[in-house]
Amino acid sequence: KAGVTQTPRYLIKTRGQQVTLSCSPISGHRSVSWYQQTPGQGLQFLFEYFSETQRNKGNFPGRFSGRQFSNSRSEMNVSTLELGDSALYLCASSPGTGANSPLHFGNGTRLTVT
């Protein structure tokens, strides 16, 4: 069974631009979560989607948004990029929603904002 696929692996953007990251979950998994990983803040929860509905949301500004499609694939969008948005963005899928459904992570998208 294929794992979680995130595209692209690397992105370089300029301040003020916007970016869209994509995540394809493991087949059969209906939940997708997004995390931001930085050396200073560690892993910070962005949001979780289940059956196209946002179930949980972290403490990030409205510039960060996401969505999930009917095939469970998910995208996250960051508008008006700031230097501090440079990070590894990790997507994780799970069969169900909530803390009792273990997460399966992709290899991440490395975003660099210049």
Place this chain on the structure above:
Amino acid sequence: AQSVTQPDIHITVSEGASLELRCNYSYGATPYLFWYVQSPGQGLQLLLKYFSGDTLVQGIKGFEAEFKRSQSSFNLRKPSVHWSDAAEYFCAVGETSYDKVIFGPGTSLSVIP
């Protein structure tokens, strides 16, 4: 507020030596507990999880962890470390089946040949 702490930022052990990585949490009830490992340039891989029952849980790659309610701890152990175990280790916690999972700051493990 809910929190997860990993007191050791970095640990160095010799190959073949035993390992213990510490994790403490602050939650109201018995949480769902996890340990993940991240190799350079990779995503996170689940090592083991605890939901209920036997407080000593076995995971992949020879790892085990023990849940101690009285100490609010979930420490990860391995009797004999291999060079390939060098990686970043994250403890993670979720409070309810509807909750998001929160990760600790991570412990970086180096292994000396």
